[in-house]
Amino acid sequence: TNTAGTSDYEQAIAEAKAAIIAKMTLSVGKDPGYATDRDWFVATALAARDRVTHRFLGGKRASKADGKKRVYYLSLEFLIGRQLTDVLYNFELYDIFRAALGDLGVDIERVREAEPDAALGNGGLGRLAACFMESMATLGIPAYGYGIRYDHGLFRQVIKDGWQQEFPETWLENGTPWEFLRSDVTYDIRFGGSVETKTVNNVPRFIWHPSEVVHAVAYDTPIVGWRGSNVNPLRLWSARAADPIALSLFNKGDHVGALSDQARSAAISKVLYPSDETAAGQELRLRQEYFFVSASLQDLINRHIRIYGDLYSLPDRAAIQLNDTHPAVAIAEMMRILLDDHNLRWDEAWRITSSTFSYTNHTLLPEALETWPLPLFERLLPRHLQIIYFINNLHLEATKKNFPNEPELLSSVSIIDERDGRRLRMGQLAFIGSHTINGVSALHTDLMKETTFRDLNRVYPGRIQNKTNGITFRRWLQQSNPGLTKLLCEVCGEEVLDKPELIKRLEEHADDPALQQRIAKIKRANKVVLCKIVTDRLGFRVEADSLFDVQIKRQHEYKRQLLNLLETVALYDAIRSNPTADWAPRVKIFAGKAAASYVAAKLIIKLANDIAKTVNNDPSVQGKLKVVFLPNYNVSLAEKIIPAADLSEQISTAGMEASGTGNMKLALNGALTIGTLDGANIEIKDNVGDDNIFIFGLTAAEVEERKRAGAPTATDNIAASPMLRQVLDAIGGGVFSPDDPNRFKPIIDGLRSQDRYMLTDDFDSYWAAQRRVDELWNQPEKWTRAAIVNIANMAWFSSDRTIAEYAEQIWKVPV
Numbered sequence: 001t002n003t004a005g006t007s008d009y010e011q012a013i014a015e016a017k018a019a020i021i022a023k024m025t026l027s028v029g030k031d032p033g034y035a036t037d038r039d040w041f042v043a044t045a046l047a048a049r050d051r052v053t054h055r056f057l058g059g060k061r062a063s064k065a066d067g068k069k070r071v072y073y074l075s076l077e078f079l080i081g082r083q084l085t086d087v088l089y090n091f092e093l094y095d096i097f098r099a100a101l102g103d104l105g106v107d108i109e110r111v112r113e114a115e116p117d118a119a120l121g122n123g124g125l126g127r128l129a130a131c132f133m134e135s136m137a138t139l140g141i142p143a144y145g146y147g148i149r150y151d152h153g154l155f156r157q158v159i160k161d162g163w164q165q166e167f168p169e170t171w172l173e174n175g176t177p178w179e180f181l182r183s184d185v186t187y188d189i190r191f192g193g194s195v196e197t198k199t200v201n202n203v204p205r206f207i208w209h210p211s212e213v214v215h216a217v218a219y220d221t222p223i224v225g226w227r228g229s230n231v232n233p234l235r236l237w238s239a240r241a242a243d244p245i246a247l248s249l250f251n252k253g254d255h256v257g258a259l260s261d262q263a264r265s266a267a268i269s270k271v272l273y274p275s276d277e278t279a280a281g282q283e284l285r286l287r288q289e290y291f292f293v294s295a296s297l298q299d300l301i302n303r304h305i306r307i308y309g310d311l312y313s314l315p316d317r318a319a320i321q322l323n324d325t326h327p328a329v330a331i332a333e334m335m336r337i338l339l340d341d342h343n344l345r346w347d348e349a350w351r352i353t354s355s356t357f358s359y360t361n362h363t364l365l366p367e368a369l370e371t372w373p374l375p376l377f378e379r380l381l382p383r384h385l386q387i388i389y390f391i392n393n394l395h396l397e398a399t400k401k402n403f404p405n406e407p408e409l410l411s412s413v414s415i416i417d418e419r420d421g422r423r424l425r426m427g428q429l430a431f432i433g434s435h436t437i438n439g440v441s442a443l444h445t446d447l448m449k450e451t452t453f454r455d456l457n458r459v460y461p462g463r464i465q466n467k468t469n470g471i472t473f474r475r476w477l478q479q480s481n482p483g484l485t486k487l488l489c490e491v492c493g494e495e496v497l498d499k500p501e502l503i504k505r506l507e508e509h510a511d512d513p514a515l516q517q518r519i520a521k522i523k524r525a526n527k528v529v530l531c532k533i534v535t536d537r538l539g540f541r542v543e544a545d546s547l548f549d550v551q552i553k554r555q556h557e558y559k560r561q562l563l564n565l566l567e568t569v570a571l572y573d574a575i576r577s578n579p580t581a582d583w584a585p586r587v588k589i590f591a592g593k594a595a596a597s598y599v600a601a602k603l604i605i606k607l608a609n610d611i612a613k614t615v616n617n618d619p620s621v622q623g624k625l626k627v628v629f630l631p632n633y634n635v636s637l638a639e640k641i642i643p644a645a646d647l648s649e650q651i652s653t654a655g656m657e658a659s660g661t662g663n664m665k666l667a668l669n670g671a672l673t674i675g676t677l678d679g680a681n682i683e684i685k686d687n688v689g690d691d692n693i694f695i696f697g698l699t700a701a702e703v704e705e706r707k708r709a710g711a712p713t714a715t716d717n718i719a720a721s722p723m724l725r726q727v728l729d730a731i732g733g734g735v736f737s738p739d740d741p742n743r744f745k746p747i748i749d750g751l752r753s754q755d756r757y758m759l760t761d762d763f764d765s766y767w768a769a770q771r772r773v774d775e776l777w778n779q780p781e782k783w784t785r786a787a788i789v790n791i792a793n794m795a796w797f798s799s800d801r802t803i804a805e806y807a808e809q810i811w812k813v814p815v
């Protein structure tokens with residue numbers, strides 16, 4: 001208590017109140033009496049940002065002075081979500097601001113809900129980048145995130161008559177209170193044109209004469225670490241025309257022509273490509289990739305020269321991480337800047353480049369590996385193509401010397417794919433130009449060595465490392481599940497908030513009925529919250545005492561939402577034909593967006609909704625089975641669904657899900673996993689133990705073997721499973737689409753013929769695993785005990801652990 005007898009806490013609340021009111025009147029320009037939830041959000045965010053900014057600028061000053069090595073995380077996606085709760089929590093201001101707003105008659109929940117998600121990403125890769133930024137700040141690593149400030153993030157999904165519709169996402173329509181415009185940080189980004197070759201004192205010099213220049217303008221968003229330890233910048237680039245309006249054309253009355261440059265330039269940062277795991281291959285995508293890469297490299301090189309004078313020391317002072325191949329053109333851009341702007345010799349430039357970059361691969365799906373047609377690349381980036389040719393020649397020369405008379409090896413490791421019209425393979429470029437390449441789970445990294453990068457790994461052994469993904473426990477536990485967090489602090493000690501490994505202490509009490517009851521009570525309370533969301537958004541009730549069986553992720557055939565739906569139909573049939581059996585009452589919860597052009601995935605969304613309509617209106621299964629498809633899955637909805645989940649569906653075809661991170665979030669919040677031995681599911685199993693997870697299906701090796709052998713076929717599998725046959729007949733026959741009986745024929749025919757993702761191979765063992773789930777669910781103590789063991793063994797999946805590994809083993813920066 002201070003002299004005025006008011007406690008520091010009350011003092012802090014009073015200050016927060018004054019700050020919020022000051023922002024409301026002076027920045028929002030509103031009388032609190034007339035303020036909307038949005039106004040309160042902006043005022044609160046600005047008040048919170050003030051607290052952050054001091055630390056932000058302080059951090060910048062410090063790291064300028066301290067000569068510390070910086071990490072630069074280049075990613076075309078940062079799936080941040082909302083920031084208010086994260087900033088307030090990490091600055092330990094949440095309770096104070098909640099009390100302050102409360103005193104002003106404002107419910108902080110409504111203020112939180114008024115913030116739009118920053119949906120600047122598609123799924124796993126983008127969200128991982130956001131978790132990594134928060135962990136780097138928490139661990140005190142001086143880091144910059146570099147990306148694009150899309151005017152429109154991932155589309156808003158609306159489900160109309162069961163069909164997905166896409167609507168522009170508009171997070172910036174009222175601006176965002178978190179960012180600082182850095183109008184003094186603007187770079188020229190050049191495209192097209194030609195390259196002139198000149199010899200200067202018999203050294204070849206290349207002068208690029210671009211046909212187009214676009215301005216990249218920086219916007220900085222502070223990323224706050226836990227306990228406000230550090231604040232790092234996320235620098236996002238926005239595109240502007242070098243010449244906003246061609247007055248000459250305007251004066252001639254060609255108003256549209258006068259603005260075409262502006263439109264063409266601004267298009268670069270207009271919208272996020274909604275394709276997940278399928279390379280778009282469109283020119284605008286390449287323009288986006290080069291735009292942010294060139295701006296980021298110009299920015300970090302200028303900063304380095306400003307502090308250290310020369311570029312030779314860059315690898316000692318900077319580590320640049322390529323988040324998949326999307327920024328891989330950075331290898332050529334770095335060489336261009338070193339050769340053409342700083343006149344370094346080739347070998348020196350290459351030494352600096354290849355010892356500064358490292359690359360993370362997030363997928364082995366062939367259709368997701370980016371390749372660019374040479375003609376397009378040459379037209380847009382003529383100088384970079386010259387440099388890539390040179391890199392490739394030296395690379396192939398070296399390979400030829402070390403591996404003579406292996407022509408197929410040369411063509412396999414070449415950056416240029418000579419087949420189908422000559423294409424640039426960005427994976428090869430990223431691999432050759434990086435000192436380290438990493439996969440995102442143990443299995444994925446092994447498969448990378450055996451398949452996609454087998455030959456490059458042979459030519460450059462020892463470059464591949466594994467870095468199993470992680471998640472930030474601040475957002476995905478503390479902020480989204482305060483009930484469980486409070487219990488963990490009591491049982492494991494407050495310091496569990498700083499040392500996730502202490503969560504293991506919970507396991508000692510796994511058999512304690514009192515603890516089991518508390519865990520079950522917390523889960524039920526989170527389920528009641530989700531029940532309300534289902535009723536509000538879909539207009540029907542689900543029971544909180546049912547088993548919440550959750551599959552939430554991007555729609556993709558390899559993630560096998562369809563397999564879950566086949567089991568749902570089989571269960572529906574089984575319950576109807578045997579209503580008295582002790583079925584665990586279930587709510588099947590689906591959520592996830594399909595890329596706008598992904599027809600098959602969108603048809604599966606329709607199937608989910610048609611099955612839901614039939615099941616939810618069938619009195620014979622009332623109280624036993626409900627199917628829910630929640631629209632517009634995003635970070636904020638995930639924060640509501642995950643704490644309420646009992647069962648986590650991680651059922652991808654083994655070998656196809658690089659890691660998964662939703663699996664970690666769900667297990668950390670006490671859901672039991674039903675899954676294949678794929679991605680990080682395997683490491684989750686290794687940590688929680690075989691008895692606390694439901695594993696089924698073919699292993700990755702068995703999948704490969706069956707693919708190679710071409711047997712058993714889908715027809716064989718269906719013949720061997722009467723239940724599966726019945727389900728396929730029902731769906732294919734229009735039972736769930738009486739208004740269009742052939743609607744799902746394409747899906748069923750695809751399964752009967754190809755079944756590329758081996759659903760028919762895994763159906764029976766999946767069904768059996770789900771029945772094991774029923775069995776355990778009907779023994780609540782055992783179920784809750786297993787949930788406790790899952791929570792207690794998830795510490796390793798903290799992104800703090802992952803980032804500490806990147807820091808020590810790839811970036812060589814202290815933590």
Ligand SMILES: CCc1ccc([C@H](C)CC(=O)N[C@@H]2O[C@H](CO)[C@@H](O)[C@H](O)[C@H]2O)cc1
Binds near residue numbers: 123125128277661
């Ligand atoms: C070029 C189009 C495109 C866009 C995004 C992607 C990403 C790599 C897709 C993605 O998000 N992959 C997911 O990355 C997560 C983080 O490492 C993993 O946990 C998931 O398993 C992986 O599917 C590929 C291709």
